[in-house]
Amino acid sequence: MPSASDALLPPGTAGIILAAGSSSRLGRPKQLLPYGGGVLLDAVLATARRCGFAQTVLALGGSAEQVLGAVDTAGCEVALNPDYGQGCSSSIAAALRLLRPDTGAVVLLLGDQPGVRAESVAPLLRALAGDDGAAAAVCRYDDAVGHPLAFSRRLLPELAALHGDKAVWKLLEQHADDVVEVPTPGPVPLDVDTEEDYRRVLAELQGAG
Numbered sequence: 225m226p227s228a229s230d231a232l233l234p235p236g237t238a239g240i241i242l243a244a245g246s247s248s249r250l251g252r253p254k255q256l257l258p259y260g261g262g263v264l265l266d267a268v269l270a271t272a273r274r275c276g277f278a279q280t281v282l283a284l285g286g287s288a289e290q291v292l293g294a295v296d297t298a299g300c301e302v303a304l305n306p307d308y309g310q311g312c313s314s315s316i317a318a319a320l321r322l323l324r325p326d327t328g329a330v331v332l333l334l335g336d337q338p339g340v341r342a343e344s345v346a347p348l349l350r351a352l353a354g355d356d357g358a359a360a361a362v363c364r365y366d367d368a369v370g371h372p373l374a375f376s377r378r379l380l381p382e383l384a385a386l387h388g389d390k391a392v393w394k395l396l397e398q399h400a401d402d403v404v405e406v407p408t409p410g411p412v413p414l415d416v417d418t419e420e421d422y423r424r425v426l427a428e429l430q431g432a433g
Contacts, residue, residue: 234349236328239277241268241300243335244285244308244315253287254336254416256294260429264416265295267338273299274342277331281322283315311389320384330380332373332392339413339428340372344406348374351404360396363412364405370412 243265247254255265272280282300284291285308292302305318316332323330329352331345344363351361352374361374373392375383382395396403414425 233276233278233346234328234353235278236324236326237277237331237349238279238281238323238327238329239272239275239331239333239345240316240319241272241280241282241333241335242312242315242319243268243291244283244288244305244318245312245336246286246308249417250419250422253290254422255287255291257416257422259338259425263295264338264425265291265335268333268335268340269295269297269300271338271340271342272333275331275345279324279327281319282335283319285309285315311387311391313386313388313391316386316392317384320380323380327380328377330375330383332371332375334371334415336416337371337413338425344408345372345374347406347408348372351406352376358404359399359402361404361406362396363408365408365410365412367411369405 243255255263257264259267280300281303282297283303283305285305288304301322303318303322305315307314329349331348333340348361351358357376359376359379362369363372386392386395414421414428416422416425
């Protein structure tokens with residue numbers, strides 16, 4: 225459901241949800257782990273919908289058929305990444321190929337990070353706005369830097385050319401003088417790679433309730 229903050233997003237802002245991993249450490253599709261009233265990916269998609277992106281692209285790879293059969297992807301364009309085993313960068317590239325020509329900025333969200341708040345997105349995009357805006361913006365949480373990450377149009381060619389799993393962070397390092405850290409309340413939201421991570425995410429959800 226759109227939020228009252230939708231008007232704060234510049235036109236042409238796209239959201240990319242990275243949910244193509246094979247869940248190798250977990251041993252079962254983490255996108256489909258029970259969470260709240262649905263599954264983990266449902267929660268991330270709900271957050272993306274609240275952001276009010278002009279376009280939302282969901283990158284899938286591992287367990288894509290199962291995910292598409294179980295998750296409501298309404299409002300998303302799905303980018304299937306057959307090369308998901310080559311790391312996160314391959315999913316970013318697959319999603320970027322679906323972007324509309326008028327895309328002015330891209331926000332990256334992780335499909336296994338349900339604690340991210342939609343309210344964190346607009347401040348990132350404000351940091352990119354204007355002729356003197358930053359090339360990229362990241363969330364500076366109380367304990368570390370983390371997602372969501374926002375990239376201006378001028379960085380999209382470099383983003384599409386990345387290779388490997390942590391390459392997006394290397395790109396941010398290369399442009400450190402043109403990256404803004406946006407203060408974001410609380411600790412970095414938990415992501416899910418292991419059963420212990422999943423237990424912690426559930427405990428956090430129960431605590432919030």
